[in-house]
Amino acid sequence: MPKTVLITGSSSGIGKATASYFAEQGWNVVATMRTPENAGEWAKHSNITLIRLDVLDLASIQEAIRDSLRKFGKIDAVMNNAGYGLVGPFEASTNEQIKRQFDTNVFGLMNVCREIIPHFREQRGGTIINVASMGGRLTFPLYSLYHGTKWAVEGFSESLQFELQPFKIRLKIIEPGAIKTDFYDRSMEVMSKPGLTVYDAYVNKALPNMNKFGETAPGPEKVAQVIYQAATDGSGKLRYQVNSAPLLALRRLLPLSWFQGLMRKIILK
Numbered sequence: 001m002p003k004t005v006l007i008t009g010s011s012s013g014i015g016k017a018t019a020s021y022f023a024e025q026g027w028n029v030v031a032t033m034r035t036p037e038n039a040g041e042w043a044k045h046s047n048i049t050l051i052r053l054d055v056l057d058l059a060s061i062q063e064a065i066r067d068s069l070r071k072f073g074k075i076d077a078v079m080n081n082a083g084y085g086l087v088g089p090f091e092a093s094t095n096e097q098i099k100r101q102f103d104t105n106v107f108g109l110m111n112v113c114r115e116i117i118p119h120f121r122e123q124r125g126g127t128i129i130n131v132a133s134m135g136g137r138l139t140f141p142l143y144s145l146y147h148g149t150k151w152a153v154e155g156f157s158e159s160l161q162f163e164l165q166p167f168k169i170r171l172k173i174i175e176p177g178a179i180k181t182d183f184y185d186r187s188m189e190v191m192s193k194p195g196l197t198v199y200d201a202y203v204n205k206a207l208p209n210m211n212k213f214g215e216t217a218p219g220p221e222k223v224a225q226v227i228y229q230a231a232t233d234g235s236g237k238l239r240y241q242v243n244s245a246p247l248l249a250l251r252r253l254l255p256l257s258w259f260q261g262l263m264r265k266i267i268l269k
């Protein structure tokens, strides 16, 4: 019997590439997104079912899981992928921006986990795949709020693994480095505040340099393959890197001040 995966944020980038990849491998794919009516041709694959899910709307999470279970009888893996980047000087942020960033990248992901766990617990198995980022274990300038969300996803997932392990529920954290998607474009919200100009020179230098990493990065297909591996390798391995291992190794091995000096050199050049 084919397995079933439910993916959030499947309209573009990593979510879309992963939905297509799992469908090609013969899985039933519940590709959820905010506006399924705009999904386009790629979603016409016979293994793909489109369902509306906005991670900010708990009822839509519950309905998507209910509808998937009604259609396929069980769900084997859930991939929490929906997210975006709120970047810029922290001083320019508003409470609404911070709340939306954490609601989407952290609390939405937690709600999906809480809704799927009872099902996984009852069937004594299932895999929760949380897309964090290498930015969940190291930091760049002007990304303080985004990093706050991804570091939260890392700690949350690492701890959750303990209590779910007795039920044979696996946790997987995906830590991509720069990947060429809409993340650096329509999914990036740049904060600014009228009259707050003291950061302008810094922002105008650092952000274009960091966006360049996105422009020259590999596409999301490689991430999709690693996520498939995470869902199928049967191991207890928690963290999976894609295009991020060397930088994460540097962060681990160098004293923080050296690492930050290196980042300043690269990003503010």
Ligand SMILES: NC(=O)c1ccc[n+]([C@@H]2O[C@H](COP(=O)([O-])OP(=O)(O)OC[C@H]3O[C@@H](n4cnc5c(N)ncnc54)[C@H](OP(=O)(O)O)[C@@H]3O)[C@@H](O)[C@H]2O)c1
Binding pocket: 008, 009, 010, 011, 012, 013, 014, 015, 033, 034, 035, 053, 054, 055, 056, 081, 082, 083, 084, 085, 104, 131, 132, 133, 134, 135, 175, 176, 177, 178, 179, 180, 181, 182, 183, 184, 186, 187, 214, 220
């Ligand atoms: N690209 C990178 O370099 C990179 C690196 C590390 C980690 N990541 C992470 O990878 C994940 C996917 O990003 P991506 O690079 O594939 O960028 P992307 O192409 O912009 O995809 C972001 C997805 O999240 C969805 N989304 C945003 N808010 C949502 C909400 N409230 N409910 C449901 N879906 C929502 C978007 O849907 P709409 O189409 O409706 O906007 C879109 O499908 C994110 O969690 C991101 O933080 C990306």
